[in-house]
Each structure stands twice: as structure tokens, then as C-alpha cells.
Amino acid sequence: MTDTPDRPAHAPHARAPQTQLAHTGRGQDAHYGFVNVPPFRGSTTLYRSFDALLAGDAPYKYGRRGTPTSQALEGAICALEQGADTVLVPSGLAAVAGALLAFLDSGDHALIADSVYGPTRSVCEDELRRFGISVTYYDPLLQPHDVLALATERTRILYCESPGSQTFEMQDIPALADLARQRGILTMVDNTWASPLYCKPIALGADVSIQAGTKYIVGHADAMLGAVTANAACADRLRARIQGMGLCAGSEETYLGMRGMRTLAVRLAQHHASAVQIARWLQARPEVDRVMFPALEDDPGYALWQRDMSGASGLFAVVLKSHDRAHVAAFCDSLTLFGMGFSWGSYESLIVPFFPGKLRTASPWPRPGQNDGFCLRLHIGLEAPEDLIADMDAAFSTSGLHHAATT
């Protein structure tokens, strides 16, 4: 879906993403000059006549099938993703499930990265399997040829998340998508971590890009939203199947998503800079075994991150040296600026413990030669990084982690 500007653009050169984000999808002449497209609330739209109704001749046919609000946000996300069409859904997980169900038929097989978001795995186990769709999880560190070697005659989807949830392994999307296409397999990428601002999976060769809009697009922890974007070959089936399943996003959530888009570029630049600063500080701490964050020069995924993404988000993880649950609990409980809770991508900092060995089935954890201390996932919010560092510094001391690591 393309944006229809009110005035002709006289751009002498391609405009920067932050400029596009400030101007895309406004169409102010259609709503009395107000800067923003309001949240159109509606089910019924009225047709001008009997004939118009029977011909389906109306700009908007029914609330579930789109409103000016949803069209504005779909157009803005689609432009950033460099896709052919974007469809909004009520949550990130609905985007995952909707995308998979849109393109898989009974009897099909899917290859799924072992590092996917946990509930994505539940979609595979609890939903796909019920329809006779089989799934193989693959180690995200496998070479692309070895991933595709796991494909069968019935493999229809290769599903990637790069970097992976929790453990942040980068995958070679262009190589994977290229090999998959040669075998007639569609590549889907969960692009939530980088957001469509920093990574364009479709331009890298993937067919479908999935976005938990709940995270950086909404950006303020006040709404659930998802988006699926497809290339030209997959766009019609995507829209037909998603709408066929009755999936559509609420008007208020859609409005909040559009509002978040306006500041996405400045927020992400700050998340990126603060996260790198804090990750480096953590790397030098005696309590920390390693940091998993592809934006760090010594991360195994750094070269792919640099090649395929133009920035990083504020989400990364650390492996502590400690196995002492009481010490780790005291550390988390004594932080004053990091909340404990799920989701991420909003303006505030968060911390959660996680246990990678519990979820993965195809890739060992810890990796051979690595330690398996406590894992913590951090989301670095928009607070001043010095304050976040001071908060963690104090928590390391009072928790006993510092004492244990230095004596």
C-alpha cells in the first residue's frame, strides 16, 4: 500500500527515514487540517446506493477490512519494510500465528529457528501440529546449507528470527532466503528486534517480515499490536488469509502505533547508543561471564549485524558467572530503575531472568566450551545511561554478586 501525500513531493534526493516517519500517512487535507489521522472507530460504513453496495463500491467497505487509521499505519510500516503490503493484527503473536497459518497447509513442514520467541514455539506445537503441519527446529548457528539440508519435499516455510530471542544469535538471512527460494520454500523473518527501521528482511530476500508492534512501534507499553509485511508475490495471499481469519487491530491501538512511528528513529538511536554503552560496561564487570549482543565488536554475530542492519535495539542479555539464585534475586530486587516484567521496546528499562536450556531442542545450551551461569535479559530504556549504570553498580555490591566474584 502506498502513501498518498496531500501535496506533491519535490524530493531532490531520497529522504532520510526520520523525515519519512514525520510525514508519512498524514493526509491532513482529508481531516480538516489536523496533523494526525484520528482513530477511526467503526464497524459499519454506509454505501451511497443499492447499486454501490452490491458493487462493493466504497472507499472503506467494513471496519474489519480497514479504516483510514489502519491504512495510514500499514502504509508507513510497509514503506519502512520495503514490502508490497502490510496487514495489521491485534498482537505480535497474532502476526506470528497469522503469517504461519496463512502460508501453511495441512501436511506441510516448516523449519523453525531454535532461538525463536518462546510463544512462537507454542504456536508450532499447539496450533500447527493440530492441523498435521510438522516442524523441525534448527540450530540458528548452522551454516545456511546445513539448515536447508533439513528441508523435506513438504517444507514450505523457513522461519527465522535474527537475532534470536534471549540468546541473540544472528542468522545469514540473504543466504538462507536464497537457498530456500531455490527449493520453493518461503522465508519468514521475525523482525521485531531490529524493527523495520534498522532491518529490511524483504530487501534481504525474505518473503514475509513479522513485527511485534507492541515493542518499538508502539514504544510506550500502552498497547498490543502486530504487523505482517509481504513481498509482491505473497501479498495477496497474506491479506486474504489474515482477513479471512478475522484478524484486525483495534482503532486505538492502531492510532498509538502510528503515534509511536513518529518518534521511532529518535527513540531507537538512543536505545542503541545507551545499550552499547551499558553492554560494554557490563563486559568489563567481574560478575559477568559474557554479554550476548550483536552490536558489540567481539560478538560472534557482529559481522552479520553490521552487514544486514543499520542499527541495534536496546535489548540484549548477559550470562552471569554466578549460579547462586539468592544472589541473582537480590541483584534484581535491589535495582530501582529496572522493572521486572515481560515485553520490551518501551521507554523504560526492564530486566528478566531466563533459562535458555529449557526452550531449545536443536542447539545445546550452554554452547560447547561456554559457562552456564544465570542469564538475564535487559532492555535498556530511555533513562540516562549513567543512572542505569549507577543503579546496577549498587545492586551488584549489595546483592553479594560483587563480593562472590572478587574473592
Ligand SMILES: *Cc1c(COP(=O)(O)O)cnc(C)c1O
Ligand atoms: C514480544 C514478541 C512477540 C509477540 O508480541 P506480542 O505483541 O507480545 O504478542 C513476537 N516476536 C518477538 C521476537 C517478540 O519479542
